[in-house]
Amino acid sequence: MEEKNYLQDIHDIKNLMNRSSTFISLSGLAGVMAGIYALIGAYIANGILKHSRDSYVTLESNTFKMMVLTAVTVLVLSVATAFILTYFKAKKAEEKIWNSTAKRMVVNFLIPLVTGGIFAFLLLRNESYGLIAPITLIFYGLACVNASKYTLRDIRYLGITVVILGLITTEYSGYALEFWALGFGVCHIIYGSIMYFKYDRNN
């Protein structure tokens, strides 16, 4: 009787330590969806680029505007899907979605991400397009690594994978779109599925 109580104590301690310091409601399915959006986006971008093979891509060109529109659509859809799926997962676990662990995770995710976003924007203004793909990959990866301290550990490995892909892309900038699709598309789908099978399905 006594001993059972002590086991329960240890179990409670572990559970509370996890719940209070990490945001566990992150949905794996959201990662898979984000990956699918990114792949569709990359496919569309590939089509746009093929269409205007011989003309240079400049800030004012329609090609560039279409590419930005595609990228923004992918981003908005991914964030919206992640929010909705995470909201339902948190609700099911009777946890508030906007608790202090969620805040900490989001803030730590945004610091590298916004830095990278501004950096990419400045590069665009200075017309160095070649580094946009690796920069977005590397900073997104670092954002994941940074946020992973406050959420599921799998995000850390996703981040590291994406950073490595970003570094490789820097060397092979001719395949920027392919690497970009690999990083934002395939990696999200793989890690999202892993997280889904690991955490979501049993509950």
Add this chain to the structure above:
Amino acid sequence: MKNIIQNINKAFDHRIRLGIMSVLMVNDSADFNTLKELLGVTDGNLASHTKALEAENYISIEKQFIGKKPNTSYIATKDGKKAFREHIEALEKLIQKS
């Protein structure tokens, strides 16, 4: 065996006090509402247990205003962390023994 039982700390021998310490071990600080939510207890219940832990000098209380709202947050003291670690070790040993 006697030694182990000595290390089982009476102050932590309650689900809520154990919970408060668990949260404060892994977070720099936690405010009243966060603790309430995590532990699923009433205001009065939480207040009495935090008072008990404060009396033992295991946690310290920080009161401040966020805008116009008063905000109370709790921090585990050095003594509290040490005592809690010993308590967990004692628990683990007890489980291993049996």
